[in-house]
Amino acid sequence: MKPEDVESLLGSGRPPTPPAELRGRLLAQVAQRRAPTLATPHPRARLLGALTVAASILGLASTLVWLLRMSPPLQDPARAAQDTGQPFEERRIKDNVDETRPASFTWSRDGKHWAYIEALTMPTGNVQSVIVDGTKQAEYFDIRGLQFGVDGHYAYLARRTTPGYLLVRDGVPQAEYENLRAVAWSPDGKKLAFIGVKEKHTYVVVDGMRSEPFDEATSLLWSPDSSTVAYAAVINREHFVVLGTEKGEPFDEVSALTFSPDGKTLAYRAMEGSFLIVVGRTKSRECTYVGNPVFGPGGMLAYGITKDKRTWMVSGHWPKLREEPPIETFEQVGTPVFSSDGKTWAYRVRVNDKESIVVETLDRKGLEVGERFDAVGDPHLDSDPASLVYVATKGSQKYLVVGGKLTRKFSLIDRISRRPGGSAVAYRAGRYGKQLVVAGDTESPEFDEVLSGPVWNTDGTKVAFVAKLGGELWSKVMEVK
């Protein structure tokens, strides 16, 4: 046979589709991982760098650091509640923190307790400890998932030198598994759930009760009323959702679980050859690809779909969704964010290497596509389209876009928090290698790092945050004009 005939024969074949469970297994692992973060350089190295590099180069370096740094992953609802407990009193929390690299700083829900993870480089390797209200806990080699529940109770996952992970609750080691993940307090902070692996079986443990053994379990999610959990599980290559103890229909893959705000309906993405959305016991049409479904107030539901090489957002009151494509479609759509009344939603779109925010309303006549930037962050909506706030990237700079207009410019803008009942926002900002908090038109002094916050007080007159400056860790409060 001639070489050209062999090439033709090679082209008539393709590698077979890999087994479905490989896809499910990998995606489950990816979903459980956190995006990589850049290692924080040792303070001495940073000091040496600062002494030897000219100020102008420092400015450039800070920009590069921002470009390379990873945004924090999206927080789950139980975790997001952690920041609300910050007390509005200014005080020095700890001295000499430069050597211990504080991370994952968090307040208890009532604001009476605080905790963070510190790391020490020892001759035997890195060791980590949790500091709770200034008291150092036991040393471990890896600590993850530090969270406060109600009444100052706390939990985290820790690894010793021996194989396996411990669930540590209020400082006391409890359950030990070969692998542990997805530890989450219920929204009311009273119950704890996690996923543990032991002797090749995966278990979901909810408030001390262990599930039946699964081949795999992922996407553990508490209902908003803390009454039950939902998760994705695999047995004998069949993927299904478990709501409480009830198993759903089997698919090739299930993911992107989400509860409606009232907790009565569960939606998720499923794959059986092609992709579809499952809402309660009903299914959407099949599509090439579907994004994460999101419920809005008043029973609204929206998710992105790809069909015929076009991508757009479908939305409406399930099951009567507006599925027809708009005149303008996109290469990619992000996850939608609803306004508080559910009548407006916004999402990120990408076309020809540029990104914009699109705003839609319930009485849609067309899409309102915002200005195009190199990149845009997730939109923040309050009550109406005019309340739209997001971060836009132009070159190396970040701009806060408020009501469609570019406002402040920094090398870093994140942790956007809207003033209660108002239009102003507070956020963490970066400038020339330093960090500060901006709330409305008020700027804080610059710090080495802002570790936690900003959060608003209930009447919107102050913001609080935790920051590091000169080796000291401070709880700071800023009056907002």
Next chain:
Amino acid sequence: MPRCVETSHPDVGPTDKDILSRYRHGDSSWFGQLYDRHAPGLLFFAHSLLADAALAEDLVQEAFLRLLDQDPGRLEDSVRGLLYTILRNLAVDEARKRSVRSRSYPFLVPSGVEEHPAEVSERLESLSRALHALPDDQRETILLKSYGKLTFGEIAALLGVQEPTVKSRYRYALEKLGRLLGEAQEGP
């Protein structure tokens, strides 16, 4: 509601780099599409190198996970090339340390709807057997070019050889496959 049923079309949607960028911003929801694009070729490649289907699956999974740990600067390179580089390094390490186990080889399937499916399947089965009779360096080159969709330059960088060497291996591989398939047609 309108129907939009169609088969998976993994090249639709965001680019590989977009998907990795989204992952770095906390959105792993698109990762399945990245998997769908590359997993078949990667698994076939690993299975061919190792002759062990289960081990190949493990290494493909590990390759995707290691991709997520890569230096963000490196992700600016071809994601496809990087995945094959990671997978090959894993496979080479594994081949060095593993004990002799039962061997299995993957078989190609028709890439489209054929008029004579049985005949095409038979020819692809012969081709699959012939592929496994190639020397390792030639088989790697053919698989990376034909099913990894890598350029000769990318294959050269991956294998650590000059581009003309890759082109020669590819040509020799086609010639040898032609001879093997001719022998198969003639029969014993």
